[in-house]
Structure formats: structure tokens, C-alpha cells
Amino acid sequence: MNTILTSDRLVIFRNFDAERRLDLLKEVLATDGIVPYLGPGLLRLSSAQPTIPHTPEAVAAALNLRATAPSRIRTNMWSVAQFIEQRRHRRTLQAWMAEIFAAPVSPTMLHAWFATLPLSLIIDSWYDGTMRAALAETGRTDVVEIQGITRANEFGDIWTKSYDLSGTELELGRAARTVLYTPHGSVRPAANFLVSDSDYVEVLTEIDIQTPIPEVVQDRRTNRGLFFVGCRFDDQMLRTYARQIMKRSHGPRIAVIDAATLTKNERRFLAANAITLIDMPIAEAVARLAG
Template sequence: MPADIDPTDIDQIARHLNAGAIIPYLGPGLLALCADAAVPATPVALAELLTARISVPHKIRKRLTQAAQFIENFKHRKSVVNLLNEAFAATPSPSPLHLALAASGAGLWVDTWYDDTFAAALAQARPRGGWAQVQGLSQAEHFGTWFGAYGPHGEPLPDVPAAGALLYKPIGGHAPAANYLVSDSDYVEVLTEIDIQTPIPPAVQAWRGGRGFLFLGCRFDDQLTRSFARQIMKRSSGAHWAVLPDAPTRMEARFLEEQGIARIAMPLPAFADALVAALRPALAA
């Protein structure tokens, strides 16, 4: 596994971000930085919220994809979507790190949770627009179409823009169209095709070439998160980092080594403060 990065290299990460050479890859753990994160911030928390509303077998109450599949099978797909819409109806106020990343020179951000926080950060940091988002689509609702594109005000776009900044939400998101990959069947459909990159928008595939990734608020202790990260990183290059203060599990350590990701063993709030401070001079220029 690559050696833990020295915190003094945060200045280097900031320079790469502002040069567009690093792609921020955001996980649900980033919500811990928000002052009012009144939305589920882990798959377990979301599973518990769903199963508090609709009973499922006890053994899957904390397993998000299985619980969602049970509700979809025995209630309706609309029941799952309605519950997720309620869970993510509030938009947490973006943290200083969200806003700094949104205003940085990054041209692509990957957001792997359903909340609207980073889209709100982009709207604040880039009030004139110039960005779009693309979300993964469930085959249960959009058979044969793998992703949908939306403008900065939520307006549907006929295709993913070839130019401009892009927010990529591979498992969907609450706004603007309630697109969610959440059940077992949703993931089976995507994982069947993801090795050949079909579900990943060509604009994302093109942008990642020659660039590194910075993983924030992510854990890789689940096969799904590793599979998505591995395929989204495919054919990227350069240095990769992951802020991971807790000791990695055996499978996480193997994944970090396999993908050449350097671990930053700092608490996320401390790293966020340092990166925001390093980015601030360029953002003020």
C-alpha cells in the first residue's frame, strides 16, 4: 500500500485541484461537515429509516439494497421512491469544503450519495451556471437508458454536455427528478454492464483520462462502493488520495493498494480546514 501522505502535501493537492488535474470523489461521510445535515448519512441509517416505515424481515433491516428490494417487491417501486424523496427532502447547507471544491478548478465532481448538498454548493459558487449534472438511472424506471442529464436549474438536457463543468451522481439523486439506484435489482443491472463502461457517461470517461482522484467521506468496506470506484477510476492516471482516518479493513487496504491510492490518515474536519485554507488564495484571486 502507498505510504500515508504527509499533511504538508495538501498544498500540492490544492494546486492540482485548481489546475483541474484532480477529480473530487465524494461519499456520504462528507455530510458530517455540514452544520444541519438532516438527511441519512450512511446506508445503514437510510435502511433504518426505510424499515421504520415499512416492515421487512429482521435480518435485512440494516441492509439498504436488500430492504429496498423487499419494499419494491411487496409494495411498489413508487413506495421506495416516495420514501427516498422524504428522506432527502431537506438540503443540508454546504460546508466550507463543499463550497471550496465547487469553486475550484475541478471540471468533474463525482458524488456518490443521494442528497442535494453538492448541487447546492455549485449553485452558490457558480451563480452564472456553466455546469450540469448527470445522474445514473434505474433500469426499473428507464429501461435502456443509463443516465440522464440536467442543467443548473434542474432542466432536462437532451444529452450530457461535452463542455463545461459536470457533477456526476452515479447512483442518482433526489433533485431534480428523483433518480435512485438503491435496490438489489438496480445494482445487478448496472454491475452487469459497468465492466464495459456502458453506464458511465462518455463525458466522464473522457475527463478522467490523465487525472487523479481525491476521495472524501468515502469508505471502501463494501463490495458495491469498491466496484463503482474501480470502474469510475478506470483509465485514469496520476496520483490518487483518500482521506481515511480510521484504520482500513483488510479489503479496504487491498483496494487502496490495487488502485494506487495514498491514504491520508487525518480526521476529515482537520483535512477539510487545511484544504480550504490552501484553496482560499487561488479562489480569492
């Protein structure tokens, strides 16, 4: 069977139906009808062993090499970052995160293709800056990146900072043809990272009423769906953030994930948020979209 509806109301497309759905998705992307939501799984398209961490657990491991956290939290990125922030200071945590993500990653064919499309909004949920690099390589000057920032270094009601592709900080709210939204921050150009528990306590107290999400992002998602690629939702923090970012988006919502690897929580999340699953290896899906 090419399309199935599971007992938890998760719609899954496979084989021919998955290919057909991707072909339709390619057309919608080309006409700015859906918002790409990129995750760290895309890093594995460049290398089976990426030079920078591609999961929260890998970030936790890299931080543990610099300061060993208690065993009960050692695999939790947010808790390990909080441990370092409390014991070594925020500046140390920021410097170590910048070291961990310092190695540049070459954009994949999918990043390069997205960079040429007339997309109003692209969401990149990891710290590596690869989508930014792909946009910069085109020479475009009509792109603004809005990054989530930690409140630890700020005074006042500030949740984000904006930059052009040369790294110059801009006034918040500046109009652009394409907005690249990196809600968790990015290593470039200014090493902004939301990564510790305290960072997210600040954000999650307000995110239900959408305050930390820029108005331009709220506006541009309204009449569009979301396409999740390279993303996993096996952690409550990742699910909460994605749920709030897709809030009030029009649809459709589509994700490319190998269905056999889904956790129970991921299946519930996808079904509850009406996210249709394309059951296909990510490399195969990317080749069909951007090849």
C-alpha cells in the same frame, strides 16, 4: 514516522507529510489536475448528527421505519430497498427515498470551494445534492449534472439523465465547463435513485465494459487522478463502483480517511488500486484545503 509503506503495500502519509501532501493537492485541484470524489462522510462536517442519512446502514434504518424488512437483511440498504420495491412497488420506494433525503443540507466550506474551481469533473457518490446546491449558489451556468437512473422506469438503453442547475432536463452529452456526475442518482431535481439490488444487477452486468458510465466522464478522468473525501469502502458495492469509475484514470489517487478505522477489506482495496492514504481527521483536512 510521517510516511509508511505497510505490508499490504498501502502508502500512508501522516503528520507533516500528510499536511505537505494536502498543500500539493490544493494546487493540483486549483489547476484541474484531479477529480474530487465525494462521499456521505462530508455530511458530518455540517452536523455531528446530520438531518439525513450519511451511511447505507442509516438509509436502511430509515426505510425500516416505513416497512420492516426481515431481520437477515435489515441493515443492508440495497436488500431493504429491494424488499420494499417487491412488496410495495417502485413508486413507493422512490417516494420514501425522496422523503428521507428531503431536508436540504447546507454546503460545507469544501463544497463551496470546489464550486469556485475550474474543475472539469466532480463525482458525488451520495443522494443528498449538496454539491449541486453549492454550484447553484455561485450562479454558474456552465455546469451540467449527469445522474445515474434506475432502469425500472425506462425503456431502451438509458443509463443516465442530464440536468442544468435550475433542474431542467437536457439532452444527453451536452458540453459543459464542469460536469457533476452523481452515479447513484440524487434527490434533486427529479428523485432519481439507484438503491435496490435490482438497480445494481442491471448496472453491474454492464459496468465492466463501462457502458453505464457517460462518455464525458470517461474522457475527463483519463488525464486526471481522483481525490476521495468523505468516502468509505467497507461494502463490496461501494468498492465495485469506485473501482470502475476510476478505471483508466491517470493518477494520482488519494483518499483522506482515519487509518485506525480502516477495515481489512478497505486496506486491501486502497492498496490494490494504488490509492495513497492521508491519515488525518476529515475536518482537519478540509480546513487545510479550503480554509
